Amino acid sequence: DPYPSATAAMAAMPLDEQGMKVLKDAGKQPKADRAVYLLPAATQLETSGSVTASNRSVQWREKVIEPMFESKPDHTIMYLFAKKFGFADQFVGKKDGKQNIKVEKDEPNVEDMTREFNNGSWTIGYTGQSPERLQAHMRNMHVFDVKTLRAKGGKDAKTGYVLDGDYFGLPWPCFGNAALKHPGSPVLYNTHLHVMDGGGNFRANFGVEKDGVNLLAEDGSYSKGAEITTGYPEFDHVLLKKLGWWDELTDAEKAEAEGRNWKTDLSGGIQRVVMKNHGCHPFGNAKARAVVWNFPDGVPKHREPLFGIRPDLIADYPTHDDKKAFWRLPTLYKSVQEKNKDIGKQYPIILTSGRLVEYEGGGEETRSNPWLAELMQDNFVEINPKSANDRGIRNGEDVWVKTPTGARLKVKALVTERVGPDHAFIPFHFSGWWQGKDMLPYYPDGAAPIVRGEAVNTATTYGYDSVTMMQETKTTVCQIERA
Structure with a gap:
């Protein structure tokens, strides 16, 4: 069966089959020994620019120190790559004597980069967060309410920009250009607020009717202060x-x-006329879609996973048919499920993964922090006491977790009632071990994370x-055995 990730496939591939491989990372990883080129990326403290948080607020970060040693910011690496391969002009929008993004010493200007995505992201409202507005927010964080995110008064001493009414970080969608001064949208589809206060309604994104059913909002459903008090399509000329x-509109706007x-x-x-005036x-005023007619399942329903332990459920809850071309690639569903419908006899435990509080993402950085590394020093599998007892496994022992891919993980057993007898859990923040082998020799001296694991x-x-193709x-x- 195909490997589930490019990382696993590349690591398992003989070197002579890989050809050239380029990796870019701020920290050395065990797979980096297989790279032909390793591009040293700077950390977030060594560069500046905009970053977007999970609440859709955009913040401006300032450079703390210059990039150390030979490291470079991501955008510099990308520009040098474009320059080397002959498309640097296109990369920075250089044409007819004009250039969208200035470049100094091979580093594209981060303010210009922000203006560039402002200019290209009208449909999602990534347009009003100009670098000047974001920088003013960062200089005046004290004027923003920590609960509502909204500024209570305030004027930026450097630029004179009036902050009053803005939501911190101008959470997208922040419509129009910076001159419109849209405050951002901390809560989507909030009809209790005027659109110029961050309010809104459901988007007319799927036409005006489907099979004779009106898709626009009905009479009386509209955002506060709207002159049109019924549904309407998206606006055009x-x-x-x-x-x-x-x-x-002004003559130039016309x-x-x-x-x-x-x-x-x-x-x-x-946008200015429709919203402000x-x-x-x-983007119109419509109903939310409850039945998504262009999805494989108009209404979400359960389908058995390709690899499961309940073959008796497949007939009632089958997966999708194989797709010859899905995002340009053949994607297998039914054939894989049929081939593996009895896989539960050999692998009788459902394995899932998730996060820990002390580590983040793949964990390369957080497992290198001595204060965090102390909190969880080994990767582990949570296994139910019944499953552990049936296998002669005791808490804290090394075990092998084996799956149908042929892979096996050597981790510690954490015997707990948190999982049922037919379930197991492993956190996903670990790397540095490969199927029972510590990859420490492949790190440069002093560069390995303090904690490593499968x-x-x-x-x-x-x-x-x-x-989504996720x-x-x-x-x-999986199957779990004593090591």
């Missing part, structure tokens, strides 16, 4: 003219907006989501 709002809609009018004029949303995704089985990492099957 035609709708603006029909409503008599076209002449509220020239840019003619023949375009709110997403392709780069002047921002359509009339309180409506440029990576659970070495052993996860094949499978991809039918819509890999399946939560429903592997």
